[in-house]
Amino acid sequence: MTVASAFLGGASGRLLPASVPLRFFGSAVxxxxxxxxxxxxxxxxWLAFRGGLGWPLAALHLFTLGVLGMTALGAAAQLLPVATRQSPVGARALAWIWGLYTPGVALxxxxxxxxxxxLLALGGVAVAAALATWATLAAKHLRGARGMPGVCAHAWSALASLFVLLASALLLAAGWLGWDVPGRQLTLPLHLLFAPFGFMGLLALGLSYLLVPMFALSRPPRESTQLASCACIVAALLLAGAAVFGVLPDLLHALAWTLGATGVLLHLHLMRRALATGMRKELGRSFVLVKLAWGALLATLVLGGVLWAGLALPHAEPAFGLALLAWLLTFVLGILQRILPFLAALHAAAGKRRGPTASMLTHDKALHVHLRCHLAAIAVLALAIVLDAGWLARxxxxxxxxxxxAFSVFHLHLLRKLRAAGV
Incomplete structure (x- = not known):
């Protein structure tokens, strides 16, 4: 049985109210x-930014917490019931989480x-409370899981990483307030490790085992390989976290990178097989973005190895940051433009003989403009880093x-179509 048939077969009992995921996705847009x-x-x-408070740091968190985090919360709330074969719970709590998280990110x-x-601390406390509440709901689903152990293993690991992320973030905020807290030389590296690679990275990789086969109409990837990939990445995170405290010799530093690389390559192997064996071969521009995101993930892996080895490669640090953001942001935008019409069409068809299809809810021209602009922006930013040209970065x-x-035009078009369909 394909993932798509499993999802559609239980859609009526597993769909949250349309307003719940659409709130999160709309805020991400x-x-x-x-x-x-x-x-x-x-x-x-902002090319000269090397840490501290300022607008470059604000922009980074608008992307990470605002786009990546908001999408992760909305997608996982809808998809974890599918992965765990349970009815969704906590629609009211999810609405409360959105109401706390959205202004928290802005503050x-x-x-x-x-x-x-x-002001930073006020927003940080709101974001932390929302994420902790969301994690409680996610854990409730995972405790009763009856399927997809690979997805669940990634989700449990992402939740563990989330609490490291939150603890380090709150300590950093307390330090900016002037409180006596452990030094930034410990909390900042832990935050930079467990935020993108632990929480967001593991969640993106885990949900891929559900989303990619669902859209490609293929069988789920082999569970044992999913678990092996997850184990490698978690072990790499643990070793890298221990290295922050200076308790590992250089040989184990290399082992951490090797394990992480192995986990990523296993994941990409499973994704390639899912696309190659799927019944749907033409997946459109959304999967152009997804495939390019996987390329950015490989670039992140290579540049991370360069930095870890201490090699003197010019502009390696900002290039690593750009590759990391390009991986997660490009992946999320590719999946978002696919899952929004898919979920909207399911809601629009509920109780009707014929409802609008996903293609009818999609603004194709807007997504075409978005694809070109997004790829051009990443390319121009990469050139700006190489040339150290601030004007080019702007x-x-x-x-x-x-x-x-353009992406927001696509989203507004979808909402108008849904309203016209009576959703």
Missing amino acids: AYHVLGWLVLAVAPGD LALGMGLALPA AGAVIGLAGAV
């Missing part, structure tokens, strides 16, 4: 625009941009902003 807008208009040369980013630690942000606006 809005924060996508805001992230590029901040990079485009913020004063100063956090504003506090960072204006260098106001009190031009890349303007192009990214144009793509984000």
